[in-house]
Amino acid sequence: MxxxxxxxxxxxxxxxxxxxxxxxxxxxxxxxxxxxxxxxFRAGPPQSTTDNKAAPTAAPTQAPRPKTPAPSPVPEATRAPDPVTTASPPPRPPAAAKPTPAPPRPPAPAVRPxxxxxxxxxLAQNWAYVLSAISLALAGIFLVQYGIETGILTPTLRVLAALVLGASLCAAGEWIRRRSGDGPDTHTAFLPSTFSGAGIVVLYAAVLAARHLYGLIGVEGTFFGLATVSAVALVFGWFYGPFLAAIGIAGGAVAPYLLGADSGDATPFIVYLTLLALTGLAIDAVKQTGWITGAALTLPPGSALVMAGMGAEPIPVQIMVTLLALAALVLPIRRLVPMHEGRPLALWLPLKTRPKVLPDWHVVAATGAVGTASLALLGLATDADAVVIAAGGLTLLTLAIAIWAVRAPAIADAVFAPVAIFLLLMLSPDIPAAPPVLLSVLLVLAVLAGFGLAWRSERSRSFRALWAALAVTLPSAAALALMLFQAPEFRLGTWPWTLHLLGLAALFTLLAERFAAADGGPRNRTAYATLGALTMIALALFTLLGLAALTVALAVLLVVASLLDRRFDMPEMTLFTLAGLATLTWRLVIDPGTVFSTYGPLFEVLVHHAAALAGPAAALAILTTHPRPRTRVYLETALWAFGGITISVLFTRWLIEVEPNAIGVTETAGIYATIWGILALAQYERLRKLGRAGWIRPTLALIYTLMALGALAGALLINPLFDDWLAEVTGVTIFNSSALSYLLPAILLAVASRRLPETAGRVAMGGAIGLAAFWTILQIRIFWQGTEGLAIRYGITQGEISTYTGAMLLLGAALFYQAVASGSALLRRAGLTLIGLTVAKVFLIDAAGLTGLVRVGSFLALGLSLAGLAWLDRWASGRRVG
The missing domain is CATH 1.20.5 (Single alpha-helices involved in coiled-coils or other helix-helix interfaces)
Known part of the structure; x- marks a missing residue:
C-alpha cells in the first residue's frame, strides 16, 4: 500500500x-x-568602414556622455568681456546644416519575475529535494501503518517509533544547518529544510495517530502535543529557509487522510489544521515571503473543507475559516491592529499604467482571506445551527473590517464579500426548517453589522457616503429578502414582523438625524438613511394593509419623498421615486394586477387606481419648480402609463357590466397588448427625453414591445372571422367586446405614432389603420349577421358587400379630406389606392350579385363618386403646386 x-x-x-x-x-x-x-540597442548602430574613410570629420551619431556635468550658462549681462571674442571676427563660411540625432530611446524596463x-x-532546479522530503515524510507515516498491518508493535511503541523517527529527522536537519548552513549558496543547500520539514510532518502524524487511531491521549494531550510540534516548527521556520515551511504545511495538510480521517468526529483534525495554518502565518510574519502565507491560508482550510464535504460537522470548519481570516489581517504585518496602507484592490483593477505596479501581498492576503472565508461560511451553512454560525461569522468579519481595520484603508473593499454573502444567506433553504426566532436573530445580526458600518462612516476619511449606504443597505436588503423568501409574517405573525420593520425604520430615522447633525445639514448620508426608513415603512404597510390601502400608502410615500427632496435638496430621493413607481406598476399590472381591477369590488378598484394616479401627479406638482428634470420625466411617463392602464381596465369593467361574458381569448389578448404597449411607450418616452441610460431602458422597452406584439398577434390569429368558437363576440354593433381586442390597441398605436420617430411613427399609424379597418369589418358583419354567425364559412350577403363598398368610399373621402387639410401627398396616394381597390371590388365582386335598378343605382353612385373624387384630387394637386 x-x-x-x-x-x-x-x-x-x-x-x-x-x-x-x-x-x-x-x-x-x-x-x-x-x-x-x-x-x-546600447551598443548603437554599426558604422561601415567606407563611411568612416569618406567623411573622417563627420560627427558621431551619438555624442559621448560627459564625465562631469556641464557648467550652467552665465547670463549675458554678468559675463566678463573676452578681449579675443570682442574683436570683430573674420567672416566664417556658412556650414552645412547637421542633422540633429534623434534622442536615444530608454531601454525597456526589465521584466520582474x-x-x-x-x-x-x-522547483525545476531542486526537484530532488522535494521528492526526498516527500519520501521521508511518507516513511514515518508508513511506519505507523506497518505496525497496524503486522501487529508486531504495541500501539504505544508504534507512536514512540514515529516520534523517535520525526525527532531524529529534525535533529539531523539541525545538525547539518549548524555545521554548513541552509542558504542557497552553500553546498548543503535545502538539506536541513528537507530533513527537518519531513521530521515535523512525522511528528504531527504521530500525535494524530496517538489520538485518532489508538486513543492513547485525550483532547488536552492532543492539543498539547500539536501545540508543541507547532512551536518547534515555528522556531525552525524562523531560522531555516522557506522550504521547511512549505514541507510542513503541505505534508501536514495531507497527513490526516493518510492516517485514515473519515466523516466521524473531525474536531481534533480541525484543531490541528488550524494550528498548522497559524504556524505558517507566524513563520511568514518573520520571513515575509508571501507565498508561505498563501499556502497557510489555502492548504489547511482546503483540507478541512474536504472533511466537511465527506460528512464532518461543519461548525468547527466555519469557526476555523473565520479565525484564519481574522488572523490574516494582523499576523502578516506583525501588528495587533490592521494598518494596511495604500490603494484597495478594487481600485487597482481599472489601472492601465505600464509598468503596472502590483498591490502589496499583505493586502492581497487579507482581502482574499476575508472573501474566501465568507464563501466557505455560506457553503457550510447546511442546517439551522450552521446558518446561525455563518451569520455570526459574516457579522464578525464585517465588524472587523469596519471597526478593527479602521486604520487600514487598503483592505476596506474586503467588506463587500461578507455583506454580499450575508444577503445570499437569507435565501438559504434551511431557514424554513429552523425555529421562527432564527428570523429575528438574523435581522438583529444584520442591524449589528449595519451599525458597525455606520460607525466606520463617521470615522473614515474617505468613502464616507459609501460606508453609510452599506450601513443602510445591509439591514434593509436582509429584511426584504426574508420577507420575499422566508414568509416571516406567517411564521412570526403579522404584528410581530411589522414591529420588526417599524423598529428598523425608527433606527434608520435616528441614524439620519445623527448623520445630519454630523454633516451640518441633510447630505447624501442623511438621504440614504431616510431612504432606508421609507423602505421599511413601505414593507410594514405591505404586511398590514389590504390591496387598495397599500396603493394609497405607496402613493403617500411618493409624495413624502418629493417633499423631502424639495425641502432638504436630496437628489437621492429619486431612487425611492423610481422604486415606488416600479412597485405601483407591478401592482397595477401583475399583483393584484388586472384581475383585481376587472373583477374586484368597484369602490376598492377606484381607490386603487385613483391613488396610483394621484401619487405621481402630486409628486410632479411638488417638483415642478425644483431642478429635478429626470425625476419629473419619470413621474410624467408613469402618470401617462397609469392613466392608460386605468382607462383600459375601467372600459373592460363597463363592458362586463353590459355583457357579463364579454371577456374571451381575443379580448384578454387585446387588453394585455394595450397595457404592455402603454408600458413600452412610457419607456420610449423616457428614451426620447433622457437618453439610453445604459442597457436597462432600451431592454425594458424592447421586452414590453415584444410582449405587446405577441399579445396582439394572438388576438389577430384567433379572430371571429375564422374561429367564432374561441373568438366569440358578445354585444351589439359597435358596443361589443371586439373593441377590447382591436379598437383599444388601434387607439394606442395612433397615439404612439405622434410620439415615435418618423419611420416608427408611420409603422404605428399603419398598424392603427389596419386594426381600425379590421374592427370596422367586424362591426359591419355583426350588423348583417349578428354575433352568432361571424365566421366566413357562413357566407356573405349582398347588403354586407355593398356596405363594405360604401365604407371604403367613405374612408377614401376621409383620407382625401385629411390630405387637403394637411397637405400630405402620402395620404392623397393612400386615398387613391383605396379608391382603386374599391373600384376593383365593385367590378369583380359586387357586380356579380346585383340586378335590375339596384345595379343601375350602384354604378351611377359609383360613377358620380369617382368623378367628384377625381375633381377633388385635381383641385388638391393644383392647390399644392400653387
Whole structure:
C-alpha cells in the first residue's frame, strides 16, 4: 500500500515537473532574446568602414556622455568681456546644416519575475529535494501503518517509533544547518529544510495517530502535543529557509487522510489544521515571503473543507475559516491592529499604467482571506445551527473590517464579500426548517453589522457616503429578502414582523438625524438613511394593509419623498421615486394586477387606481419648480402609463357590466397588448427625453414591445372571422367586446405614432389603420349577421358587400379630406389606392350579385363618386403646386 502511494505521488510530481521544465526553458529563451535586444540597442548602430574613410570629420551619431556635468550658462549681462571674442571676427563660411540625432530611446524596463516564476524556477532546479522530503515524510507515516498491518508493535511503541523517527529527522536537519548552513549558496543547500520539514510532518502524524487511531491521549494531550510540534516548527521556520515551511504545511495538510480521517468526529483534525495554518502565518510574519502565507491560508482550510464535504460537522470548519481570516489581517504585518496602507484592490483593477505596479501581498492576503472565508461560511451553512454560525461569522468579519481595520484603508473593499454573502444567506433553504426566532436573530445580526458600518462612516476619511449606504443597505436588503423568501409574517405573525420593520425604520430615522447633525445639514448620508426608513415603512404597510390601502400608502410615500427632496435638496430621493413607481406598476399590472381591477369590488378598484394616479401627479406638482428634470420625466411617463392602464381596465369593467361574458381569448389578448404597449411607450418616452441610460431602458422597452406584439398577434390569429368558437363576440354593433381586442390597441398605436420617430411613427399609424379597418369589418358583419354567425364559412350577403363598398368610399373621402387639410401627398396616394381597390371590388365582386335598378343605382353612385373624387384630387394637386 505504501509503495503504491509513493508511486502515485512520484507520478503526479513528474506530470507537474515536466511541463514546468518545458515552460521554464521557453521563458529563459524569451528573456535571453530580450537581453540581446537591449545590449544591441546600447551598443548603437554599426558604422561601415567606407563611411568612416569618406567623411573622417563627420560627427558621431551619438555624442559621448560627459564625465562631469556641464557648467550652467552665465547670463549675458554678468559675463566678463573676452578681449579675443570682442574683436570683430573674420567672416566664417556658412556650414552645412547637421542633422540633429534623434534622442536615444530608454531601454525597456526589465521584466520582474512573479512569485510563481520564482517558485517554478526553483522547483525545476531542486526537484530532488522535494521528492526526498516527500519520501521521508511518507516513511514515518508508513511506519505507523506497518505496525497496524503486522501487529508486531504495541500501539504505544508504534507512536514512540514515529516520534523517535520525526525527532531524529529534525535533529539531523539541525545538525547539518549548524555545521554548513541552509542558504542557497552553500553546498548543503535545502538539506536541513528537507530533513527537518519531513521530521515535523512525522511528528504531527504521530500525535494524530496517538489520538485518532489508538486513543492513547485525550483532547488536552492532543492539543498539547500539536501545540508543541507547532512551536518547534515555528522556531525552525524562523531560522531555516522557506522550504521547511512549505514541507510542513503541505505534508501536514495531507497527513490526516493518510492516517485514515473519515466523516466521524473531525474536531481534533480541525484543531490541528488550524494550528498548522497559524504556524505558517507566524513563520511568514518573520520571513515575509508571501507565498508561505498563501499556502497557510489555502492548504489547511482546503483540507478541512474536504472533511466537511465527506460528512464532518461543519461548525468547527466555519469557526476555523473565520479565525484564519481574522488572523490574516494582523499576523502578516506583525501588528495587533490592521494598518494596511495604500490603494484597495478594487481600485487597482481599472489601472492601465505600464509598468503596472502590483498591490502589496499583505493586502492581497487579507482581502482574499476575508472573501474566501465568507464563501466557505455560506457553503457550510447546511442546517439551522450552521446558518446561525455563518451569520455570526459574516457579522464578525464585517465588524472587523469596519471597526478593527479602521486604520487600514487598503483592505476596506474586503467588506463587500461578507455583506454580499450575508444577503445570499437569507435565501438559504434551511431557514424554513429552523425555529421562527432564527428570523429575528438574523435581522438583529444584520442591524449589528449595519451599525458597525455606520460607525466606520463617521470615522473614515474617505468613502464616507459609501460606508453609510452599506450601513443602510445591509439591514434593509436582509429584511426584504426574508420577507420575499422566508414568509416571516406567517411564521412570526403579522404584528410581530411589522414591529420588526417599524423598529428598523425608527433606527434608520435616528441614524439620519445623527448623520445630519454630523454633516451640518441633510447630505447624501442623511438621504440614504431616510431612504432606508421609507423602505421599511413601505414593507410594514405591505404586511398590514389590504390591496387598495397599500396603493394609497405607496402613493403617500411618493409624495413624502418629493417633499423631502424639495425641502432638504436630496437628489437621492429619486431612487425611492423610481422604486415606488416600479412597485405601483407591478401592482397595477401583475399583483393584484388586472384581475383585481376587472373583477374586484368597484369602490376598492377606484381607490386603487385613483391613488396610483394621484401619487405621481402630486409628486410632479411638488417638483415642478425644483431642478429635478429626470425625476419629473419619470413621474410624467408613469402618470401617462397609469392613466392608460386605468382607462383600459375601467372600459373592460363597463363592458362586463353590459355583457357579463364579454371577456374571451381575443379580448384578454387585446387588453394585455394595450397595457404592455402603454408600458413600452412610457419607456420610449423616457428614451426620447433622457437618453439610453445604459442597457436597462432600451431592454425594458424592447421586452414590453415584444410582449405587446405577441399579445396582439394572438388576438389577430384567433379572430371571429375564422374561429367564432374561441373568438366569440358578445354585444351589439359597435358596443361589443371586439373593441377590447382591436379598437383599444388601434387607439394606442395612433397615439404612439405622434410620439415615435418618423419611420416608427408611420409603422404605428399603419398598424392603427389596419386594426381600425379590421374592427370596422367586424362591426359591419355583426350588423348583417349578428354575433352568432361571424365566421366566413357562413357566407356573405349582398347588403354586407355593398356596405363594405360604401365604407371604403367613405374612408377614401376621409383620407382625401385629411390630405387637403394637411397637405400630405402620402395620404392623397393612400386615398387613391383605396379608391382603386374599391373600384376593383365593385367590378369583380359586387357586380356579380346585383340586378335590375339596384345595379343601375350602384354604378351611377359609383360613377358620380369617382368623378367628384377625381375633381377633388385635381383641385388638391393644383392647390399644392400653387
Amino acid at each position: 505504501g509503495f503504491l502511494v509513493l508511486v502515485v505521488v512520484y507520478g503526479l510530481f513528474c506530470l507537474i515537473a515536466v511541463p514546468v521544465l518545458v515552460f521554464q526553458v521557453l521563458g529563459l529563451k524569451r528573456r535571453m532574446r530580450e537581453l540581446e535586444q537591449i545590449a544591441a 512573479t512569485q510563481a516564476d520564482l517558485f517554478f524556477g526553483w
